[in-house]
Amino acid sequence: MFRTALRSVLAHKARLLMTVLAVTLGVAFVSGTLVFTSTVTDAYKNSSQKGLGNVDVAIQPHKSDNDRSNPGETPRLTQRLLDQVAAAPGVASVTGSVSGFAAVADKHGGLVSKGGSSGGANYYPGADGKDARYPMKSGQAPARAGDLALDSKTAERAGYRVGDIVRISVDGPVLQQKLTGIFTTDDGNVSAGGSLALFDTATAQKLYAEPGQFDQIDVKAAENTSQNALKADLGRILPEDAEATTGRKLADDQAKDIAESMDGMTTGMLVFAGVALFVSIFIIANTFTMLVAQRTKELALLRAVGATRRQVTRSVLIEALLVGTVAAVAGLLVGIGMGALLRSVMGSSGTEIPDGPLVIPSSAVIASLVVGTVVTMLAAWLPGRRAAKIPPIAAMNSVHAVATARSLAVRNAIGGILAAVGVVTSVLAKDESVMGLGAMLLVIGVFVLTPLLSRPVIAAVAPLLSAFGMPGKLARQNAVRNPRRTAATASALMIGLTLITGLTVIASSVQQAIDKMAADSLKADYVVVMASMHDLSPDIAEKLAATADVTVSSPMRPAPVFIGDKGESLTGVDGATIGRLVKADFTDGSFAGLSGKKVVVDEETAKSHGWKINSSFTVTYEDGRRDSLTVSGVYEGTQMVQGIMVDNATVTPHLTEVNDRQVLVKTASGGSAATEERLRKALGDNPAIQIQSKADISREVAKLIGLMLNILYGLLAMAVIIAVLGVVNTLAMSVSERQREIGMLRAIGLGSSSVQRMVRLESMIISLFGGLLGVALGVFFGWAAGELISTGMPTYELALPWGRLALFLLLAAVVGMLAALWPARRAARMNMLMAIKAD
Structure with a gap:
């Protein structure tokens, strides 16, 4: 029977070519997805590990879960702690890091890193006067206020050379910095298309923290000192608001985060691969049904000379196995090429990926072989079984071809039930998984019908x-x-x-x-935000309010608080003008009562807390002060207008750092190109700031x-x-x-x-x-x-x-x-x- 199946395959090469091609494409999608995601994940993982090459132990701020006195940012590390760590036994060197957002403008005023993150950090020279994290490719490291160093990829994209003046924005005003050096880095964000600007430590602390404060302290162990031993030694001198982590643990955590961030893309692509395979099943089943029908007399002759039903079915399945194996191997090879192509396409589209080799995981090889052969054999099993059940005499006389009325009635009844259940499930679905089940049942039902x-x-x-x-x-x-x-x-x-x-x-x-x-949702003509979606400096709102043609404006200011033991965020607004800038459908009350200790709340938040009009609740601000606020209005929230709104005059005095999420602006002209240009000029042509109309x-x-x-x-x-x-x-x-x-x-x-x-x-x-x-x-x-x-x-x-x-x-x-x-x-x-x- 094996020889018979092999001869059948060789005798119908042209007939099976399309089937092989269909299975090959389906398998290629699966293997290509696995190759691509493994390659990208491995590239990011290696890049992050290189960046941690000089870190044996990292000391980071830590906020206790039991600390409910301050809902604001976690504390930072001090210069005093850094000096203590540097003097500890087993420590070869320490590096203090402080970082934040830094938008670099190109020579035309646009943002350089439009497709990636825009980062800023400090250059921390060691005993040899160099920072091992950022080797200088040309020029000198930043040493004083006004100096700046850029990563080589950003400098190349923007066309900057050492000695040029670079316009850069941190959270508000545009700074004019002299480019003193260009460096290389293994930072994964830079590899992915972002930018990194370096300041001297004092300037970086002034921009991102406070003088003498750090976000992280990286420690290099002395010779013959293990990471775990060093971590244990440092743990004895660390305060409660700091914690130590080994470099190995940081690398593992980063690799895990990268893998998790790729899960969504992998799952999505595998879903489409499944769709391709699902479609392939129809073609395979159709092809084998027609092949079996055309070979009915041949199969009947086999039955007549002594072949059993099982042997006939096995012959068809062996034929499918041969076809599936060839298609699986071809699909794996095509998938490897597809994975490499996808990486190149992402790179050419502006999404940069760290350099690294093409990774062919064992899962891709196993999945290709299993999927290719199993899918083909499953699709061929029913036609083979159907052919084996035909009596030899009936097959030779071709009286078997017409489906019985009973079989068609059963098929239609099953299809109708599946379609009806699919429709009902889809209509009544309350979540995506149930919706997906209904969709699958309906598609199968329609196919049967x-x-x-x-x-x-x-x-x-x-x-x-x-x-x-x-x-x-x-x-x-x-x-x-x-x-x-x-x-x-x-x-x-x-x-x-x-x-x-x-x-x-x-x-x-x-x-x-x-x-x-x-x-x-908006009556405002413009919404002003940071391109990075970071917070704005409060002086942005002040400059906009003072600009000619601006009639009304209001910053949207986040204010972290505790309500009971749950962290929440209030939105500070200008209570007197917010009603002229946003539209909100109030179910009770209005913006008119938004002042002093009175707030307005969206329906969902009010429902979650059990609040109604005139309900009072207690909040704990960043500075530890407590206050009682009263609900003066409940409105229907939208994606653009939601949450608890309170007057800025009430919350601003309690904020340790004042920043605005966005600023709403209404102008006398109602918005025009000239007005937008005027606003842009008022903000110093800041590359980090976007002025968006509703359009x-x-x-x-x-x-x-x-x-x-x-x-x-x-x-x-x-x-x-x-x-x-x-x-x-x-x-x-x-x-x-x-x-x-x-x-x-x-x-x-x-x-x-x-x-x-x-x-x-x-x-x-x-x-x-x-x-x-x-x-x-x-x-x-x-x-x-x-x-x-x-x-x-x-x-x-x-x-x-x-x-x-x-x-x-x-x-x-x-x-x-x-x-x-x-x-x-x-x-x-x-x-x-x-x-x-x-x-």
């Missing part, structure tokens, strides 16, 4: 096909001749279009919701949604390509089994061009059928998912992008026409006499 649906749907387009004469009529009859085959072929395309349509509907609806939210906010979200959609479209394109292969495969094999019929048609006068048109129209009908089902299911899933989204986004409403939906259907038709090119050409060039004689 597809043979039943094919006849009325295809019959509905019959009037359109009549315009093509006899080829159109024959195409319609061929499309419904074998509903199961048509269903399997159309379903492969249906799945891809279902996901594409669903994502497009959700994206369009979210974009509309964001536009409406920006319009409904800018919507465009930024639209850009992000568009980028995500393009990535998802690219991933789903794999499923559509596999579906196209399925259409080609089905048509090619259908033409092969209809040789005699096509020969007879040619003999009675149907021209070769008409034969080609017949095959192309048949392909287009099948593809449009799959496209219609996919678009309909996608719209339904977009609506159902929207019901979940709307619970957290009140402005969400279903928005159908009719233009794109029509484009998807057009693309389905084009896919059908393209997929039919080779089968149609093959049918037209068939020798009619040889075709009539074909068995």
Whole structure:
């Protein structure tokens, strides 16, 4: 039976080529995902370990969980502690670090690190006058106020050389610093496209902390002193608000964080790989069903000469194993190339990844072999089992081909139940996992029902096909001749279009919701924020308020507090003007009462605390003072306006460090390019500050949604390509089994061009059928998912992008026409006499 299966594979090389290709693409997606994520994770891990090469023990501030007296930032480390650590036994050297945000402008005033983080830190020279973390490539290290050093990648991107004046912003005013040096670094953020600016220690402390304070103290152990021993020794002299961690532990924690940060991407890509494999299953099952049907007499002859049912089934499975193994190996090789390509694509798109070798994990090899062989054998098992159950005499007489009415009734009943359960589950779903289960059940149910649906749907387009004469009529009859085959072929395309349509509907609806939210939540003309999403210096709000044309403004100032034993954050605003800058639907009270010790609260927060109008509660501020506040209004929160709002005059005196999350601005002109330029000039053309209108906010979200959609479209394109292969495969094999019929048609006068048109129209009908089902299911899933989204986004409403939906259907038709090119050409060039004689 093994030799029989091997001869069968070799005898039908052309027939199985498309199946091998479909499995190869599905496996390649899985292995490529694993190779890519392992390569990127390993690159970041190695980069972080290099950065910790000179750190044996790191001392960091620590805030006790039992300390409820101060809800603000954790304490910093002092110069006195650093000196004590340096004098401790087993210590070779110490390095004090202080860091924060630093936006570097290029020579045109724009932000250099638009795609990464913008960091600033101190250069801490050791006994040799050098900081081992930052080797100087050219120039000198910063030694005094006004000096600056940049990492080599940032300097190269911005075109800076030693001696240039660099404009840089920390949290407010723009600083003019002289570039004294350019250094290299293993910092993972820089490797990923960010920037790093170095100041002398005194300047960095002034910018990011207080004189004599550090964020971290790195300790290098003396020779013959282990990290654990040094940590234990230092633990005896550390105060309660500091803790020591070994460099090995830091490296392990960073590696774990990097792996966890990649989990989302890995899971997402593996989901799309699963979709590709799911589509592949339809093609494999369809191919083996047709192959078995064409070899029915051959299999019957085997049964007649003594082969058992089990041996026939085993023959088909061995054939599938051979095909799956070849496809798995090919898929692994293609996946390795895909992983390398994905890394290059991310690098060329501006997302920089640390240098490192291509990593081929054992999981990729094992997954490729298992997935390729198992998927193929599972898909081939049912056709093989079905063929084995056919009596030899019936198979030789071909009386087995028609499915019984009972089997079709059972199939339709199962499909109807699955579809109904899927619809109900999707509609009633309260979370994503239940929604996903409902979606899967509905798709499977529709697939089972597809043979039943094919006849009325295809019959509905019959009037359109009549315009093509006899080829159109024959195409319609061929499309419904074998509903199961048509269903399997159309379903492969249906799945891809279902996901594409669903994502497009959700994206369009979210974009509309964001536009409406920006319009409904803001009366302000502009929102001023930091490009890095860090907090603004309070002098930004003062400068904006003093700018001509600005009529009303209000900073949105975060104020950390404790309410009971739970940490919360109040939002300080200008109580007298906030009502003219934001829109809020109050269920009780209004902004009019927002002053002194009175606050307004969004409904969700009020509900979580059990507050109502005139409810009082006690807060503990950063300075340890306690205060009693009263609710004077409850409003419906949105993504842009939410939380507990209190007048800035009440909370600002209690803040240890005053910063603003954003500043809302209303102008007399209502917003214009000239006004925006005036505001920008008032802020010193600061590269770190963004001045956003409501339209800018919507465009930024639209850009992000568009980028995500393009990535998802690219991933789903794999499923559509596999579906196209399925259409080609089905048509090619259908033409092969209809040789005699096509020969007879040619003999009675149907021209070769008409034969080609017949095959192309048949392909287009099948593809449009799959496209219609996919678009309909996608719209339904977009609506159902929207019901979940709307619970957290009140402005969400279903928005159908009719233009794109029509484009998807057009693309389905084009896919059908393209997929039919080779089968149609093959049918037209068939020798009619040889075709009539074909068995």
